[in-house]
Amino acid sequence: MLAMNFRGPFRVRADRNRPYPEIKHPQDAIVRVTRSCICGSDLHLYHGLVPDTRVGMTFGHEFTGVVEELGSAVTNLKVGDHVMVPFNIACGACPFCQQQLFGNCHESNPQATAVAGIYGYSHTAGGYDGGQAEYVRVPYANVGPTIIPQGMDLDDAVLLTDVVPTGYQAAEMGGIQKGDTVVVFGAGPVGIMAAKCAWLFGAGRVIVIDHIDYRLEFVRNYAQCEAYNFKELGDVVVFLKKTTGWFGADVCIDAVGCDAAGDAFQSLVGRKLPLTGGSATALHWAINSVKKGGIVSIVGVYGPLDTLVPIGNVVNKGITIRANQASVKRLLPTLIDHVMSGRLNPKAIISHRLPLEEVAEGYHIFSAKRDNCIKPVLIPPHARA
Amino acid sequence: MENRNKPEPDKAIEADNDRNIANSPKDHIPGWGIDANPENDPTYPMKNWNGADYQRFNYDKPTQQPIDVEVLHSIERPGVSRVFGTSTPPTGISGAIRRWAFKYSESTYLHWVPLVLADRVNVIEGYIDDLKHGIVPNPFAERGWQAEWKYNRKSLVKNVAIGVAIAGAAVLIMKQQNKKKKRYVM
Ligand SMILES: NC(=O)c1ccc[n+]([C@@H]2O[C@H](COP(=O)([O-])OP(=O)(O)OC[C@H]3O[C@@H](n4cnc5c(N)ncnc54)[C@H](O)[C@@H]3O)[C@@H](O)[C@H]2O)c1
Numbered sequence A: 001m002l003a004m005n006f007r008g009p010f011r012v013r014a015d016r017n018r019p020y021p022e023i024k025h026p027q028d029a030i031v032r033v034t035r036s037c038i039c040g041s042d043l044h045l046y047h048g049l050v051p052d053t054r055v056g057m058t059f060g061h062e063f064t065g066v067v068e069e070l071g072s073a074v075t076n077l078k079v080g081d082h083v084m085v086p087f088n089i090a091c092g093a094c095p096f097c098q099q100q101l102f103g104n105c106h107e108s109n110p111q112a113t114a115v116a117g118i119y120g121y122s123h124t125a126g127g128y129d130g131g132q133a134e135y136v137r138v139p140y141a142n143v144g145p146t147i148i149p150q151g152m153d154l155d156d157a158v159l160l161t162d163v164v165p166t167g168y169q170a171a172e173m174g175g176i177q178k179g180d181t182v183v184v185f186g187a188g189p190v191g192i193m194a195a196k197c198a199w200l201f202g203a204g205r206v207i208v209i210d211h212i213d214y215r216l217e218f219v220r221n222y223a224q225c226e227a228y229n230f231k232e233l234g235d236v237v238v239f240l241k242k243t244t245g246w247f248g249a250d251v252c253i254d255a256v257g258c259d260a261a262g263d264a265f266q267s268l269v270g271r272k273l274p275l276t277g278g279s280a281t282a283l284h285w286a287i288n289s290v291k292k293g294g295i296v297s298i299v300g301v302y303g304p305l306d307t308l309v310p311i312g313n314v315v316n317k318g319i320t321i322r323a324n325q326a327s328v329k330r331l332l333p334t335l336i337d338h339v340m341s342g343r344l345n346p347k348a349i350i351s352h353r354l355p356l357e358e359v360a361e362g363y364h365i366f367s368a369k370r371d372n373c374i375k376p377v378l379i380p381p382h383a384r385a
Numbered sequence B: 001m002e003n004r005n006k007p008e009p010d011k012a013i014e015a016d017n018d019r020n021i022a023n024s025p026k027d028h029i030p031g032w033g034i035d036a037n038p039e040n041d042p043t044y045p046m047k048n049w050n051g052a053d054y055q056r057f058n059y060d061k062p063t064q065q066p067i068d069v070e071v072l073h074s075i076e077r078p079g080v081s082r083v084f085g086t087s088t089p090p091t092g093i094s095g096a097i098r099r100w101a102f103k104y105s106e107s108t109y110l111h112w113v114p115l116v117l118a119d120r121v122n123v124i125e126g127y128i129d130d131l132k133h134g135i136v137p138n139p140f141a142e143r144g145w146q147a148e149w150k151y152n153r154k155s156l157v158k159n160v161a162i163g164v165a166i167a168g169a170a171v172l173i174m175k176q177q178n179k180k181k182k183r184y185v186m
């Protein structure tokens, strides 16, 4: 079958000779992919920042597809169902799944205890081949896959597998109270969605920080918020203090993660060498720009190594840090409702629809921010008719 | 050798006492639980609060996926998780490095740094494997430079021109040096 094939940092290809996935467990399903996104998280793999990313793996954790085949113990789905598949692989039975911490399942990743299994996200996240392919194996199919409601656009559905829940949870973890000033670092798909969702929790003011003008322009319109280019601000923290009456924001959200720009030293030790869990520039700014007793919500992804953050300021300011992988399945009922009722319009962030065959171009355009790219979606041949 | 100074792990763990509230000394502690407040839970609403973990850690595990490929597992868990991915099992030199890395916990640099090293070695193995299968890697296509040609032609052309100029200069210098050497020979 046709699938993305990782060959090394900055090198991927569309490979026609990948083996079809097989049922390996009674709760498995095989899904024929209809839409598959490239995510900012994939860029961390693409840039070589995630340990144990093996040559030959297929990436892709945001996909929709039609159920082709079912293991003997799958009871919640039938062949032919069109489903969206949350990026977390979750058993539904372990203590963490029972608490709806589906991003923290204990039975889906042998390689690391610190993260649950994620489709196509290196062996550090379980060693699963992902959805940038024609077909994909979906474990624990009773738990994750969710039937796409009638009338929902596929492009909306595919964004419900990660970007929308992640942006939403970023705002949720901010514990936003009505009237709060919320600062979102990063105007990528996740930051854009976090800014949009901050209003749903009653934010009084939403400010987005990035350094890519076309994205700032987009988020300003899409999320009706203020948006600033940190390259033009001088000291970002001083700017944010000043604009919040010198107190700091009530809530700061890190929607950037380990590829953050803006600080030469962080970039050197976090991205170039890399000796740390990533460049933590945005997180550093978040901690220093939030008010005393404020909340910092982190959805940006970092590697497993130690990361440089001003932890002393966290203590002295009495900051609460809340962070996690998004628990997609937990949030889907709420978010399906927001999409169906028109409160959220995820598909508007899709800037590129590419055939799966052009996966290498897709990665490059998204990574290098060419052609005003915000969110690329790959469409396999059989879904293009 | 590795374990010389570490306590015997099993002796250090009193598993029966973990989350076994009946065995806890609570009845002998004045004021036990007096300030407990179920609302003091910063994980709301991310965590669906359904009782304390001490009631939850004996769960019915899903069936074990048959382990028919080599799966490295973190030493911070007793074995392989019930389900796992079967993509790209460890092979070659990178595989040997990965096996070694998995002797150390996720809490150590000895685990992660070798894994990063293995990833780089794996890239070279990938080139060799491609050639073995008659595939000549095409870095131009794999790096998506067709898109660069379409959307950022000027700077692509500039970068390629600089590359060619540097390569050209290097060739010239080498030629010069060869000439010098030849002169000495003569
Ligand atoms: N926790 C989760 O469940 C989850 C899910 C999806 C994505 N993520 C993570 O969220 C992050 C964002 O994802 P995305 O798809 O939007 O990625 P993206 O790469 O498209 O967006 C990141 C944005 O941050 C900007 N940026 C860089 N440095 C910055 C800085 N110092 N301050 C402010 N902005 C800066 C970039 O210009 C870019 O626009 C990634 O780390 C991704 O891995 C987490």
Ligand SMILES: [Zn+2]
Pocket (backbone or CB within 6 Å): A039, A040, A041, A042, A061, A062, A087, A162, A163
């Ligand atoms: Zn994603």
Ligand SMILES: [Zn+2]
Pocket (backbone or CB within 6 Å): A090, A091, A092, A093, A094, A095, A096, A097, A098, A104, A105, A106, A107
């Ligand atoms: Zn679980």
